Amino acid sequence: MIFLTIAAVLCGATGWKTINIFGEAQLDWLRQYRPFSNGIPTRHSIGRIIRGVKAESMMSCFINFSNTLRDRDGKEHISFDGKVACGSKHGDDIAALQLMTAMVVDNGLIIRQHETSTKTNEIPVMQSMLKHMDIENAVITADAMHCQKETATLIREGNGDYVLQREKESR
Structure with a gap:
């Protein structure tokens, strides 16, 4: 869900509905990286799940990932x-x-x-x-x-x- 949201936002999505539309349109591409075995969730499910993610936890994970890429x-x-x-x-x-x-x-x-x-x-x-x-x-x-x-x-x-x-x- 987080991967879908980040990819959609980077491509210009501005809300749950446009994230869902992006996911449906790019499902084949998304499946190269994650299975999405049940397809793309509804916009309501996307919003509910993402709202439950603590911003500080997400930032910490991203920073840890970024630091693994440092030369x-x-x-x-x-x-x-x-x-x-x-x-x-x-x-x-x-x-x-x-x-x-x-x-x-x-x-x-x-x-x-x-x-x-x-x-x-x-x-x-x-x-x-x-x-x-x-x-x-x-x-x-x-x-x-x-x-x-x-x-x-x-x-x-x-x-x-x-x-x-x-x-x-x-x-």
């Missing part, structure tokens, strides 16, 4: 950056989604991502991410906001190296 031959360059998700703000009631992302620069693989509540909250979020990542033999980069002693200490404790830029002082 560990040389020094890996991991870049941390905070961004606002385009189109995520809805009026005055719903604030824009802000994410801190850790990406392997050489292949564009996102290996960890975490929501931040504000731009200034990026520092503790990055530090928390570093505590839970394998950064051994990696070079970590981030913008000037992250030029913090605690951040550098966490990177060194994880046996990584860092390039953190300091903002130019005004004269």
